[in-house]
Amino acid sequence: MGDLPPGFDHARIEKAVREILHAIGEDPDRDGLRDTPARVARAYAEQFAGLHQKPEDVLNKVFEADHDEMVLVKDIEVYSVCEHHLVPFHGVAHVGYTPNDSGQITGLSKLARLVDVYARRPQVQERLTSQVADALMRILEPRGVIVVIEAEHLCMTMRGVRKPGAKTVTSAVRGDFREHAETRAEAMGLIMG
Numbered sequence: 001m002g003d004l005p006p007g008f009d010h011a012r013i014e015k016a017v018r019e020i021l022h023a024i025g026e027d028p029d030r031d032g033l034r035d036t037p038a039r040v041a042r043a044y045a046e047q048f049a050g051l052h053q054k055p056e057d058v059l060n061k062v063f064e065a066d067h068d069e070m071v072l073v074k075d076i077e078v079y080s081v082c083e084h085h086l087v088p089f090h091g092v093a094h095v096g097y098t099p100n101d102s103g104q105i106t107g108l109s110k111l112a113r114l115v116d117v118y119a120r121r122p123q124v125q126e127r128l129t130s131q132v133a134d135a136l137m138r139i140l141e142p143r144g145v146i147v148v149i150e151a152e153h154l155c156m157t158m159r160g161v162r163k164p165g166a167k168t169v170t171s172a173v174r175g176d177f178r179e180h181a182e183t184r185a186e187a188m189g190l191i192m193g
């Protein structure tokens, strides 16, 4: 497991998963479960990879372009894990920004990669939304940023209150999207339209 980031303790996760299986009344040594602790550790390494990444790692390509109006990437599929129950929430993210006066833009895929850096951590949707917005503001120094996330939380559907279909919508607006209602309305029109 040499390619795991420092701080990711594979053996410890395996031990803990084995312990949970015991605690729920299962037999971790039965055929179907024998490899489960190792599988879960590998799955967690993927699901929580963002804990070991920085936004700078993905927003490292900045171009200059003759474009100073809104850039919006819609419907970025997002999978995260709710930090209260450690079950998934999933949906779509919409990320937009207005380049600064020197026309600094970034690759479109980098916006989706940035969402993943923060989604692949134990999260609440509100924090995920503002972390994406704040990282973009800090690194790209645009005139403004808008991030909208719509997601369904499995902790509200498969357990607890059991309301399948309920969607949580969160938004974070910075800079000109915060200051100018018209700019914000234009972006929301594109996102919802």
Ligand SMILES: Nc1nc2c(ncn2[C@@H]2O[C@H](COP(=O)(O)OP(=O)(O)OP(=O)(O)O)[C@@H](O)[C@H]2O)c(=O)[nH]1
Residues within 6 Å of the ligand: 082, 083, 084, 123, 124, 125, 126, 153, 155, 156, 159, 160, 161
């Ligand atoms: N604000 C916010 N709440 C979340 C998010 N994900 C899960 N939750 C909520 O976190 C809350 C945790 O509430 P608790 O009362 O501590 O836990 P619980 O007894 O399991 O709550 P129930 O889900 O109502 O059964 C629940 O209301 C969840 O719906 C999120 O991303 N943002």
Ligand SMILES: [Zn+2]
Residues within 6 Å of the ligand: 082, 083, 084, 085, 086, 087, 153, 155, 156
């Ligand atoms: Zn939850």
